[in-house]
Amino acid sequence: MVHYLNQFFAGLGGETANDTPLQSKDGAIGPGRALQQVLGKEGVVVATIYAGDDYFVSNQEASVEGVEGHLRKLRPDVVFAGPAFDAGRYGLACALVCKAAWEMGIPAVTGMHPENAGIAPYRQQVLAATTGDNPTEMVANLKTMVRLGLKLARSEQLGPAHVEGYLPTGIRRPYVRQEIGAEVAADMLLRRIAGKPFVSEIPATQYDSVAVPPPLKELQTTTVALITSAGLVPRGNPDQQSGSVPRRALVYDVSGKDRLTVDEWESVHSGFKGFIYNTVNPNYALPLPAVREAARKKLIKGIYPRIFTVVGGGCPVSDARRMGAGIAQELKREGVGAAILCST
Amino acid sequence: MSKELEREGIVVAMISALPAIPLSLGAHRVVRGVRVEHLCGDPNLNEERDRGLMYRIVQAALQAIQTPVTQPTLFDPADVSRKEAVHAS
Numbered sequence: 364m365v366h367y368l369n370q371f372f373a374g375l376g377g378e379t380a381n382d383t384p385l386q387s388k389d390g391a392i393g394p395g396r397a398l399q400q401v402l403g404k405e406g407v408v409v410a411t412i413y414a415g416d417d418y419f420v421s422n423q424e425a426s427v428e429g430v431e432g433h434l435r436k437l438r439p440d441v442v443f444a445g446p447a448f449d450a451g452r453y454g455l456a457c458a459l460v461c462k463a464a465w466e467m468g469i470p471a472v473t474g475m476h477p478e479n480a481g482i483a484p485y486r487q488q489v490l491a492a493t494t495g496d497n498p499t500e501m502v503a504n505l506k507t508m509v510r511l512g513l514k515l516a517r518s519e520q521l522g523p524a525h526v527e528g529y530l531p532t533g534i535r536r537p538y539v540r541q542e543i544g545a546e547v548a549a550d551m552l553l554r555r556i557a558g559k560p561f562v563s564e565i566p567a568t569q570y571d572s573v574a575v576p577p578p579l580k581e582l583q584t585t586t587v588a589l590i591t592s593a594g595l596v597p598r599g600n601p602d603q604q605s606g607s608v609p610r611r612a613l614v615y616d617v618s619g620k621d622r623l624t625v626d627e628w629e630s631v632h633s634g635f636k637g638f639i640y641n642t643v644n645p646n647y648a649l650p651l652p653a654v655r656e657a658a659r660k661k662l663i664k665g666i667y668p669r670i671f672t673v674v675g676g677g678c679p680v681s682d683a684r685r686m687g688a689g690i691a692q693e694l695k696r697e698g699v700g701a702a703i704l705c706s707t
Numbered sequence: 708m709s710k711e712l713e714r715e716g717i718v719v720a721m722i723s724a725l726p727a728i729p730l731s732l733g734a735h736r737v738v739r740g741v742r743v744e745h746l747c748g749d750p751n752l753n754e755e756r757d758r759g760l761m762y763r764i765v766q767a768a769l770q771a772i773q774t775p776v777t778q779p780t781l782f783d784p785a786d787v788s789r790k791e792a793v794h795a796s
Contacts, residue, residue, distance in 0.1 A: 417743065417744070420725060420743070421742055421743070451728075452725075452743075455725065455728070480728045480732060481728070483728055483731040483732050484727040484728060484730070484731040486731075572733050573710045573713045573714050573733075574713070575713070575735045575776055575777065575778075576713050576716050576717065576718045576719075576735075577718075577775065578718065578772060578773050578774050578775050578776075579718050579772055579773060580773065582769060582772065582773055585772075587769075587772075588717075590708070592708070593746070635743050635744055636744055637744075638744075639744045639745045639750055640744070640745070643745075643750045644745070644748060644750065644757075646747065646748070646761065647741075647745040647746055647747045647748045647750075647761075648746060648747070649747075650747040650748070650761050650764065650765050652758070652761065653747070653758075653761040653762040653764070653765040654765055656762060656765075657762075657765055657766070657769060662769060663769065673708070683708050684708075684710075684711055686708065687708035687709070687710065687711030687712060688711040688714075690708070690711070690712065691711045691712045691714065691715040691717060692715070694712070694715070694717050695715045695716070695717065699717065700717065700718060701717060701718040701719070701720070701772045702712055702717055702718070702719050702720075703719075703720050703722065703765070703768045704708065704709055704712075704719055704720070704721045704722070705721075705722045705740070705746055705747065706721050706722065706723045706729065706746075707724065707743050707746055
């Protein structure tokens with residue numbers, strides 16, 4: 364067995380060790396020790412591959428090649444990654460590690476929260492045990508991962524997602540059931556009428572889709588709003604925006620400002636190293652000077668004076684939806700036709 | 708967030724350093740940014756080139772707002788390739 368961890372769970376530190384290059388070490392480390400305990404006699408964690416989350420996602424191709432190199436040498440029967448809980452970039456790294464392993468013919472399992480965006484592009488290719496967002500549930504989550512991993516190693520067919528405890532992959536497999544379809548349908552209907560719970564065989568899409576707004580042909584008459592999820596706030600964070608559990612979108616007036624300066628602005632986002640925004644150029648998080656230039660060139664009518672800033676990391680979809688709806692109401696009321704959303 | 712804005716008919720261009728994610732979640736107009744730590748520019752460039760890079764990213768966003776799309780679509784600003792993003796580390 365080979366285990367993948369990020370810098371934090373490998374014991375190297377949090378955001379300060381975020382750019383640790385990909386490497387591997389013999390044996391289990393950190394949660395890998397718990398993984399080994401759960402495995403018991405069923406397997407041995409021979410090595411741990413680890414990297415900083417920032418390093419991995421910023422150097423995706425090199426990182427995946429690195430993982431493939433290690434796996435070629437180690438030749439494991441199963442790869443375990445994480446669990447990543449609700450950490451987006453760790454989730455993406457775990458998903459890519461598992462995808463690389465699968466493509467080499469090695470079964471792989473990760474674990475993450477259903478709303479972890481990191482797995483979204485790879486849902487059909489990556490098997491992830493469903494976890495919560497709390498690392499104290501690590502052992503329970505590892506147990507699910509091990510159960511799934513051992514089944515894969517023995518080439519046993521997995522049951523449906525909600526039975527086995529993994530995130531739905533969207534792949535459907537035909538199977539023969541005891542009851543005929545009419546009985547199943549009648550039973551479901553009766554349960555529904557009686558207000559009892561029932562499980563549809565065709566679950567609704569998880570992410571709602573919205574109709575695409577038609578493009579704006581007359582940008583010269585359009586006021587553009589600027590939104591950032593980089594946690595940009597006036598220096599000192601006077602409104603006490605949370606760096607990790609965001610519940611509010613903050614609004615600041617930038618009329619008359621040509622650019623944001625490091626003397627006046629900082630990023631309080633705790634999900635990445637903010638020092639470039641904080642010490643070099645906060646406009647990287649909200650490109651005010653460039654949009655001003657576009658306005659001066661009359662490409663757009665103007666910039667909506669109030670900028671919106673939220674913290675993207677650790678933000679549940681329901682909160683993002685609520686904050687987005689609030690911003691949308693204001694923009695609609697003020698006749699703003701377009702928005703540039705800077706998403707970190 | 709972009710969906711709630713689109714629901715009200717506001718055209719959104721979303722600049723992202725990891726475009727595969729918003730594209731797979733159904734954001735319609737996604738512009739490739741540079742890196743999570745410096746989304747709309749690159750501190751390794753000199754001031755003039757950096758300013759040009761930021762302007763091209765904004766240009767791509769404005770282009771996206773003016774472009775009809777039917778599905779999640781990626782807009783690549785000139786000179787912001789995956790290579791450059793890797794380079795900037």
